[in-house]
Amino acid sequence: MNKINAIVVGSGNVGLKVIDVLLNTNDFNLVGAIRRSGEPIAEYPNIEVKKSVDEFSEKIDVAFLAIPTREVPKQAKEFLAKGIHTVDSYDIHSNILDVKTELAEVAKKYNAVAVVSSGWDPGTDSIVRAMLIAMAPRGMTYTNFGPGMSMGHTVAVKAIEGVQNALSMTMPTGAGVHRRLVYVELAEGASRDVVENAIKTDPYFINDETHVRFVDDVDALKDVGHGVELTRKGVSGSTGNQNFMFKMSIDNPALTAQVMVSSGRAATRLQSGAYTLIEIPMVDFLEGERDEWIKALV
Structure with missing residues (x-):
């Protein structure tokens, strides 16, 4: 081979x-x-x-x-x-x-x-969503993430000027709506207000409820565990009340x-x-x- x-x-x-x-x-x-x-x-x-x-x-x-x-x-x-x-x-x-x-x-x-x-996500969850739509073309899919660390959001915060270290947690509130909890170690001389505004207006966060908390040691809070729960309620042909769920908890x-x-x-x-x-x-x-x-x- x-x-x-x-x-x-x-x-x-x-x-x-x-x-x-x-x-x-x-x-x-x-x-x-x-x-x-x-x-x-x-x-x-x-x-x-x-x-x-x-x-x-x-x-x-x-x-x-x-x-x-x-x-x-x-x-x-x-x-x-x-x-x-x-x-x-x-x-x-x-x-x-x-x-x-x-x-x-x-x-x-x-x-x-x-x-x-x-x-x-995006990735295998996208495949699951597509399959559920194929099984019930009409209906609604809800994706609930977390609670857990979002790597993409965390990297985005770390790139903001004035941030020494950061952790972004995703907290599900239900029906596909999420809250972002962002923990930040400030660089020396950085402004809390400026950093917080930069985070909340970043494309990663602008559409979610975001709370920024300033801490002394981000590493003490880190855990790479995460999870997702996908649910769909839809219609196959003319038959309604088709219910599906996909759930995982992962590193x-x-x-x-x-x-x-x-x-x-x-x-x-x-x-x-x-x-x-x-x-x-x-x-x-x-x-x-x-x-x-x-x-x-x-």
């Missing part, structure tokens, strides 16, 4: 978990990781680390972009232009279609594949990483272009032969 040569870009919470997942698969070969510093990763000292993909001697098939969401479009284009497939976990829902369209143009030009917004970075790696596998089986998870055949995410999975699952 020819293994898929992969690199991990970034070594934060998700990047470390992507490395863990890759080391526990049979069809990937982890070539190394990219860090701005080029320094070894303390948790994985034997993994080769470079500052640029051009420094690796082996041909790279897939780059897993475990980087802040707002950096994804630029970096993805750079890898795609080298003919390397990319997988990201872009999570600003309102911009996903625009990013997909933008990356599709580059991917097709260089015969590569970009899997956009791979993770559990946020670990599940995001697992879905990203599965998406990287799918990327090698797709025609060039950009895809979200709902556009990819489910069997393409699975390790092994398609016919074997059909026999096992159908």
Whole structure:
């Protein structure tokens, strides 16, 4: 079996978990990781680390972009232009279609594949929502997240000037409505009012009820556990009162990483272009032969 040569870009919470997942698969070969510093990763000292993909001697098939969401479009284009497939976990829902369209143009030009917004939400939850709509086309779906840490929101707060450290918690209030609790360590000399306003007007927070609390030690509060509950009540044909529920409680970075790696596998089986998870055949995410999975699952 020819293994898929992969690199991990970034070594934060998700990047470390992507490395863990890759080391526990049979069809990937982890070539190394990219860090701005080029320094070894303390948790994985034997993994080769470079500052640029051009420094690796082996041909790279897939780059897993475990980087802040707002950096994804630029970096993805750079890898795609080298003919390397990319997988990201872009999570600003309102911009996903625009990013997909933008990356599709580059991917097709260089015969590569970009899997956009791979993770559990957006990502596998999107697949579940799509399936529930197929089962009951008319109706309503409610998604309740948490309680738990939102990685995307936390990274967004950390990027705000005047923030030393931060944690954003998602608290469900029911019927798909959420409250954001943001804990902030202020940088020296920063203004509480300025930082709080910047958080509440950021695209990640502007549509939710957001409470900002200033603390001395954010790390004392951190827990990467999260969860989701999807419910749909709808109509199949003319028959109403069809009720469905999907619920999970998970380690946020670990599940995001697992879905990203599965998406990287799918990327090698797709025609060039950009895809979200709902556009990819489910069997393409699975390790092994398609016919074997059909026999096992159908």
